[in-house]
Amino acid sequence: MNDVADRPLGVFDSGLGGLTVVAALRSALPQEHILYLGDNARVPYGTRSAETVVRYARGCARVLTARGVKALVVACNTVSAVALDMLRAELDLPVVGVVEPGARAAVRVVEALADEATPAKIGVLGTRGTIASGAYTRAVAQLSTRLEVIGQPAPLLVPLVEEGWIEGQVPELTVRKYVEPLILAGARVLVLGCTHYPLLAPLIAAVARDLAGAEVPIVDSARATAETLKELGNESRITLRASGESPGRLEVLVTDLPASFEAVARRFLGADLPDAQQIDL
Amino acid sequence: MNDVADRPLGVFDSGLGGLTVVAALRSALPQEHILYLGDNARVPYGTRSAETVVRYARGCARVLTARGVKALVVACNTVSAVALDMLRAELDLPVVGVVEPGARAAVRVVEALADEATPAKIGVLGTRGTIASGAYTRAVAQLSTRLEVIGQPAPLLVPLVEEGWIEGQVPELTVRKYVEPLILAGARVLVLGCTHYPLLAPLIAAVARDLAGAEVPIVDSARATAETLKELGNESRITLRASGESPGRLEVLVTDLPASFEAVARRFLGADLPDAQQIDL
Numbered sequence: 001m002n003d004v005a006d007r008p009l010g011v012f013d014s015g016l017g018g019l020t021v022v023a024a025l026r027s028a029l030p031q032e033h034i035l036y037l038g039d040n041a042r043v044p045y046g047t048r049s050a051e052t053v054v055r056y057a058r059g060c061a062r063v064l065t066a067r068g069v070k071a072l073v074v075a076c077n078t079v080s081a082v083a084l085d086m087l088r089a090e091l092d093l094p095v096v097g098v099v100e101p102g103a104r105a106a107v108r109v110v111e112a113l114a115d116e117a118t119p120a121k122i123g124v125l126g127t128r129g130t131i132a133s134g135a136y137t138r139a140v141a142q143l144s145t146r147l148e149v150i151g152q153p154a155p156l157l158v159p160l161v162e163e164g165w166i167e168g169q170v171p172e173l174t175v176r177k178y179v180e181p182l183i184l185a186g187a188r189v190l191v192l193g194c195t196h197y198p199l200l201a202p203l204i205a206a207v208a209r210d211l212a213g214a215e216v217p218i219v220d221s222a223r224a225t226a227e228t229l230k231e232l233g234n235e236s237r238i239t240l241r242a243s244g245e246s247p248g249r250l251e252v253l254v255t256d257l258p259a260s261f262e263a264v265a266r267r268f269l270g271a272d273l274p275d276a277q278q279i280d281l
Numbered sequence: 282m283n284d285v286a287d288r289p290l291g292v293f294d295s296g297l298g299g300l301t302v303v304a305a306l307r308s309a310l311p312q313e314h315i316l317y318l319g320d321n322a323r324v325p326y327g328t329r330s331a332e333t334v335v336r337y338a339r340g341c342a343r344v345l346t347a348r349g350v351k352a353l354v355v356a357c358n359t360v361s362a363v364a365l366d367m368l369r370a371e372l373d374l375p376v377v378g379v380v381e382p383g384a385r386a387a388v389r390v391v392e393a394l395a396d397e398a399t400p401a402k403i404g405v406l407g408t409r410g411t412i413a414s415g416a417y418t419r420a421v422a423q424l425s426t427r428l429e430v431i432g433q434p435a436p437l438l439v440p441l442v443e444e445g446w447i448e449g450q451v452p453e454l455t456v457r458k459y460v461e462p463l464i465l466a467g468a469r470v471l472v473l474g475c476t477h478y479p480l481l482a483p484l485i486a487a488v489a490r491d492l493a494g495a496e497v498p499i500v501d502s503a504r505a506t507a508e509t510l511k512e513l514g515n516e517s518r519i520t521l522r523a524s525g526e527s528p529g530r531l532e533v534l535v536t537d538l539p540a541s542f543e544a545v546a547r548r549f550l551g552a553d554l555p556d557a558q559q560i561d562l
Contacts, residue, residue, distance in 0.1 A: 041333050042323050047443070049539045052322050132540065156451075159440040162328070170437075170454050177451070258330045259413065 004239040008033035008251070009229070010069030012060040015043030016261075017158070017195035018075030019268035021098065021222045022250065025073070028226035029233070031245040035069055039281060041255035044158055046127025046194070050082040053129060057083040059281045061091060063253065071238045073225065074098065077193050078127050081135035094238050099130075101228040102191050102221030103139035109217045110147060110189045121148045123187025125178060125204070126194050128153045136193060150185050154178040154194075161196040162264060167203060175200065175207045183211040191219045198222055199267065252276040285520045289314035289532065290510070291350030293341040296324030297542075298439070298476035299356030300549035302379065303531065305507035306354070310514070312526040316350055320562060322536035325439055327408025327475070331363040334410060338364040340562045342372060344534065352377065352519045354506065358474050359408050362416035375519050380411075382509040383472050383502030384420035390498045391428060391470045402429045404468025406459060406485070407475050409434045417474060431466050435459040435475075442477040443545060448484060456481065456488045464492040472500045479503055480548065533557040 009032055011022055016038050025034060037060055039045075045053050057079045061072060071094040072087065074080045080097030088095045106122045113120050124136045131151035140149050156174050165171050182190065190208055192198055198220050208216035233240035241248070254261070254276045265273040290313055292303055297319050306315060318341055320326075326334050338360045342353060352375040353368065355361045361378030369376045387403045394401050405417045412432040421430050437455050446452050463471065471489055473479055479501050489497035514521035522529070535542070535557045546554040 041329060047539060047541070048322060048537050052537045052539075128539075128541065155444055156437075156440055156446070159437055163436055165437070170451055170458070173451050173454070256329050256333045258328060258333075258409075260328070260409065 004070055005241045006033065007068055007070040008035040008249075009071055009073055010035050010037070010064030010067070011073040011075050012037040012039070012064060013076040013195060014038075014045035014056070014078065015040040016265050016268050017161075019265060020195050020198045021073065021075035021225055023268070023270050024222040024226035025229060026248070026250070028230050029240060029248075031241045031243060031248050033248040035064060035067060035251045035253070037063055037253045039255050040258075041281070044127070045076060045078045046129045046158065047155065048129065050129065050133070053078055054083045054086055057087060058090075061087055063279065063281065065091060065093065069093070071096065073229065075195055075222075075225070077195065077221065078129040081130045081133040094232065096225065096228055096232070098195065098221040098225045099135045099193070100139050101224035102193065102219060103136055104143060105224035106189055106191045106219045107140060107143045107147060109219060111144070113188060113217075119146055119148070120188035121150055121186045122189050122191060123182035123185075124149060124151045124191045124193045125154045125157070125182075125197060126151065127158065128155055130193050136191065150182055150187050152178050152182050157200060158194065158196045161199050164267060166199050171200065171203055172207065175203050176211070179204060179207050180211055183208060183216070188212065189217050189219060192221060195222060250274055253279050255279060255281050285351055286522045287314065288349050288351040289316040289530075290352055290354055291316050291318070291345035291348070292354040292356050293318040293320070293345060294357040294476060295319075295326035295337070295359065296321040297546050297549050298442075300546060301476050301479045302354065302356035302503045302506055304549070304551050305503040306510060307529070307531070309507035309511050310521060312522045312524060312529050314529040315531045316345060316348060316534070317531065318344055318534045320536050321539075322562070325408070326357060326359045327410045327439065328436065329410065331410065331414070334359055335364045335367055338368060339371075342368055344560065344562065346372060346374065350374070354510065355379065356476055356503075356506070358476065358502065359410040362411045362414035375513065377506065377509055377513070379476065379502040379506045380416045380474070381420050382505035383474065383500055384417055385424060386505035387470055387472045387500045388421060388424045388428060390500060392425070394469060394498075400427055400429070401469035402431055402467045403470050403472060404463035405430060405432045405472045405474045406435045406438070406463075406478060407432065408439065409436055411474050417472065431463055431468050433459050433463050438481060439475065439477045442480050445548060447480050452481065452484055453488065456484050457492070460485060460488050461492055464489060464497070469493070470498050470500060473502060476503060531555055534560050536560060536562050
């Protein structure tokens, strides 16, 4: 039993954005070992066809399972949206995406807000691929039949975050362009449906508050996913290390090592990264 | 001899931006057949390491040479900046990049402007990879020892163009942020060092004029590259079809076919695209 517990959680993303999920996991489950794979030689996935995303996701999963991870965390909304069923069907280990935990957290928040007559709507910001897939709409529909989901593709937010433009006029105007249609359509909760977006959370919250004339709760899928892993541990569906154990190790694999790598990685992880190993997919 | 003339020019880019080069080629050499390859399953190259760009470029070149192209046009500034020497060393056919033609056109323009005492400087906008490589600086140095080149990485311009945000507040503020340091440092000619940027040319020209208080000539590498091909034909270094021949065919290969494909392609080509064939690299 100990053997399984000591195996790492495998986490992968199209690039480095998934490190926001790693940060949430390390805060919720500090004793867990984590093996992270960022396919940053092919980032972003969010603008590609579903067929290509499935092919890339399969390659990432193969690397992590070959290294003996005990569970797979798909820290990428686009992959969670279009390739999760495939991964679950093909792999013989627990697979957790970020969409279902995010949808569950959003439903919890919105049900606390809603009045019976006019239930609040859930707004989702995501990549083109995530929104086009309708994954959040489906995930919410499985939890409640009376809640409406409005999706808004927000493709410029990823490059803004990658550049570190997270405050100032350009990010604010861009966020406003994406958030305004959601608020006008009645969204009163916003889901950050991309692992890059937590870095823009303060700006998104401020713009939404300004547009709605009231506080708009922001749901961060990264944090919701870490909570889901903890619950799966409590239900013994994943074997976690005992909570008193020594702090877990973080090991990082990437498919590219550009000059900007360390600075960008630190931004997402909120801490210094261990040396990353470059692999070929 | 006729056989060689009828073979297509092979043109490749990391994605669809290189279609601006195809548009310039079709206007300068309408009788030429063109085989275009866009590696849009792995776009963008501009943020990746030089090592990864070289590997991807080799894969693209292999596909085109296997299909019998008579010359290779590297319609991507990042590849032209970091992988052109490798391609020329490894391939047994003429290889033309976009950096040398762009640099040559910029030198011509700036020498017409310059007064002897204070020669004008050349400003280059490009991806991180292109600017970090110093390729434009080297190309200009080979033509003139007295001209100074100032490079400015402008990584947000590619996603803006891909989204079709080419006018309005966000693109204007973003362009201003990139162009201002160039004008302040004395640039009086701007080179569009990325095949995406011609779509932003009117905005870049307007912002530069406003900042400099005078017209700032804009050099479009796409057009300069088409002119270079024409010159190579005149010097019989590439065998072109006779200018009276029937219009050339355009054939397009891509590595991904996302939903937005046709709209984005049309934007770059300025015309409808023929059916694209998807291949695996």
